Amino acid sequence: MNDFTRRKFLKAGVAVTAAGATLSYGSFAIGGSNKKVVIVGGGIGGATAAKYIRMMDSSVDVTLIEANKSYYTCFLSNEVLSGERTLDSIKFGYSGLAKHGVKVVNDVVTGIDADKRMVKTAGGDSFSYDRCIVAPGVDFKWEAIDGYDAKIAENTPHAWKAGTQTATLRKQLKAMKDGGTFVMVPPTNPFRCPPGPYERVAQIAHYFKHNKPKSSIIILDPKKKFSKFGLFNAGWARHYGYDPKNPTAAGMIKWVNSEAGGIVDSYDAATKTVSADAGNFKGDVVNIIPPQKAGKIAFIAGLTNDKGWCPINGKTFESTIHKNIHVVGDSCVAAPMPKSGYAANSEAKVCAAAVVALLQGGSAPTPAYVNTCYSIIAPGDAISVAMVYSYDESAGKIIKVKGSGGLTPGKFDAVLREREHQYTYSWFNNITSDTFN
Amino acid sequence: MKRNTLLQAALLTCGLSLSAASVAGGASGAMLAYTCAGCHGTNGVSTGPAGPSIAGFDYDYLVDSMHQFKAGERRSTIMTRIAKGYTDADIEAMSKFFADQKYILAAQEYDKAAAKRGGKLHKKYCNNCHEDAGTLQDPDEDTGMLGGQWRPYLSYTFADYQAGEREMGKKMKKKFKSMHKKAGDKGIADLLEFYASQK
Structure with missing residues (x-):
């Protein structure tokens, strides 16, 4: 903990269990030379990246900095509006990530110095990194209306x-x-x-x-x-x-x-x-x-293009503007992938695998990505869209796999629509568990 | 021990070897499997309540299932659309990944009396191929995983068999017919309770 003393670490409200979990996971500390990843933002993209980096290589020191104590999923929040579910049912905390040995810090990131590889927070702390993953979600273009x-x-x-x-x-x-x-x-x-x-x-x-x-x-x-x-x-x-x-x-x-x-x-x-x-x-x-644009920190860190989103390399999700900083989720330009929770979760795993490989001195593995989105029209009538994506090395971009994916068939099939409704809830349970537990 | 070796060891400990790419240029089984977790759970262990677990399934069963979905031979909501995105090599790599995981029985509520009746039916009609309460898959018979699978998913499967949307093998057809003749639809409900009761 170079820039972040143990005292501050505890002060930041990170449970002691987090440190305990790190040890029980088997910390491959070699002369204190553990590689450091700092993740900015604990939404679907950031939280998934944190968990999967630790799953892939428990020697990596992962710190996730998030402004809020808990996260409310946007997906299925429409059911809160209709009264079909409670707000609490879409609320998730960060204790699950701590069990994976992720250090969760409750603070607001105010700056990222790409040259010094340093993240600064409103709380006055600095975090050095070997690689940084930025996942701030969206911000709004208030000037539009x-x-x-x-x-x-x-x-x-x-x-x-x-x-x-x-x-x-x-x-x-x-x-x-x-x-x-x-x-x-x-x-x-x-x-x-x-x-x-x-x-x-x-x-x-x-x-x-x-x-x-x-x-x-x-x-x-x-x-x-x-x-x-x-x-x-x-x-x-x-x-x-x-x-x-x-x-x-x-x-x-x-x-x-x-x-x-x-x-x-x-x-x-x-x-x-x-x-x-x-x-x-x-x-x-x-x-x-x-109308929307990338989250605020993406602008502060100079990661955005003239349209207000973060251009990335689709194989690693490394910013094409700043080296050693990766951007996943809604704020990055991953088209043809949509800005969705499933896409953020999928992008985060591709990014995690690339980060781990690069930290080990290797090269990023061949990616695989999927998006699946469910929408509930009425009880017993849910629809979905799905797509499988791959990375086109020669064109240097993410592409849809030809012939894959698509929508629920237009012809109404009551049996299958009811199943899609039940699968919507299963998808919700699984993706939130895959992200936060 | 070199650092690399240590890291390799760390990867193996987690059971998530990234280096094992299936074929030249293709994504590894782990990388492909990550994309399934949003619906089937981390490493294929579903948190339910409807989406099936696929961790620890028989390799051939997984490969066959994906090919059936891809060809549209097996009724599904979303799987046919997704399976069409994968090559034979992709399907083999991801199937190997899931076959290497541990099957975790889903904890579900169940009706004790119905589960007991279902257990008797299972023993009489199903156990020959679906051994150990349907938690052992016979690769030669392409049997599915029953015990500890999420109940709604199994009920959809029964419904598809009954509706002729999914084809039963010869043996199963015969056994299912006898079972249904004796116990009717209630027999199916009892079997579902029995499989849900497995822990």
């Missing part, structure tokens, strides 16, 4: 980072009168969890249908199409009253796309009125999900 900013978002939540705002939005939906209007503004591409806003519409419609059936949902969308488009269109129509051929017609759900005037330019918080090309829309509950 006039009148909507971080402060306003406390009462008109985006709820696109699960936690307090999820609880606020649920509370507002519960308090809304029957016959009220819920207005949602999804973001422009690319953004975290492409099917997420449309699953949210389905979950809130599910809540309205059974509790406030006279209520309606208006989606003001800056896009012409979205993820799982046909499946959501059919699903909304099947369960909630929606006309895919005439999406702005009467029905519980109205979708105003970019061509129909769905592009929003401002928001008046005092009257809860969203101003779009098609006119002003007053909501009883309003949910604005702003």
